[in-house]
Amino acid sequence: MFKRKKHINGMYEKPFWLRFSWSILQAVLIVAVFSFIVREFMFTNYIVYGQSMMPTIRDGERIIVNKIGYDFMEPERFDLIIFHADEESDYIKRIIGLPGDDLYYESDTLYVNGEPVEEEFLEESRTENGSEHFTDDFQLEDLTDEQTVPDGHVFVLGDNRQNSIDSRQIGYVPMEEIVGRANLAFWPPESIRFIR
Template identity: 65%
Template sequence: MELQEVRERDQKTAHWKKEIITWIRTIAVILILVGLVRGFLFTNYIVHGQSMMPTIHDGERIIVNKIGYEIGVPERFDLIIFHATEESDYIKRIIGVPGDHVMYKGDTLFVNGEPYEEDFLKHNRENYEHGLFTEDFSLESITGYEQVPEGYVFVLGDNRRNSLDSRHIGFVKVEDIVGKANLAYWPPKNFRFYSTTKH
């Protein structure tokens, strides 16, 4: 084999080695970034139970934004994941934020004396035939507080007749909130984004 051929072969080998190393580095960076994004910015959950139906169904997989409340604050009607116990995380909807007085009367939500529409309950109300879908209560009657305390939120499930929420477990600490539900991605036919309903 001539010296020129050997040099060309060595150059090709060196070129391929550089290409492989470049690809390995690129893949490693991508995996690290995906790990960081998943670990610190977003995570996914499988929903268990029927407390949020029909907004969120049992067995659906959802993406949760973990960074949103690091730069913002929880808002009324956000769908949140929070640590309910050491073993369990719940998904519920924020109904009251710090300073709010919450009351239900005649199946209508009143916050600080002002009535609020809850469009996300329309399907449930239309299909419920046994009186009030959300029974009458006031914040004082179930928590002993006139307002939601600073550092806490008041949450309810959309399936009001089948939900373990602030009516039973009390206020949720803001520091126990994992994040805000952004979208459902599985099963694919149920893919959708969640938006906060504004009054």
């Protein structure tokens, strides 16, 4: 004796386990493709190591980086960006100088194209630091041999100015090395906040 196979519109019906497995595989593939697209082109997360951005971002915090449109948009002064510092390391720093800017620090004040610019995000750092001068005086030309930030590059500094490896040591950051803008700290949970 043998079982007859079921017919549906003249075709054999596939066994349940095969249909179920195919449905699971399709769902996994859709999730994997969606995750790849989101991570590659929209958002990604990073763990911050070090103290160069304290107190804005602390060592060990996890942050969300927005990649949407950053390839096509012009970066803005004071954006917090992630960029490829070398083949193995990504850094998070704040954009201080944009292409064409002539900038310098004098008496703990940032001057861009001859005009003083407020850095309100440094108030907490200055208070915690307690020293009279938080950012040492410098002129762009003394650090880079150029008077202005070149096209296609930005000049970046860490918020913890006295404990940061940034454009003062590594030079300008090419825009094509920028991964995206840091938007949100999400771990640890008690520190969830938008970052600016």
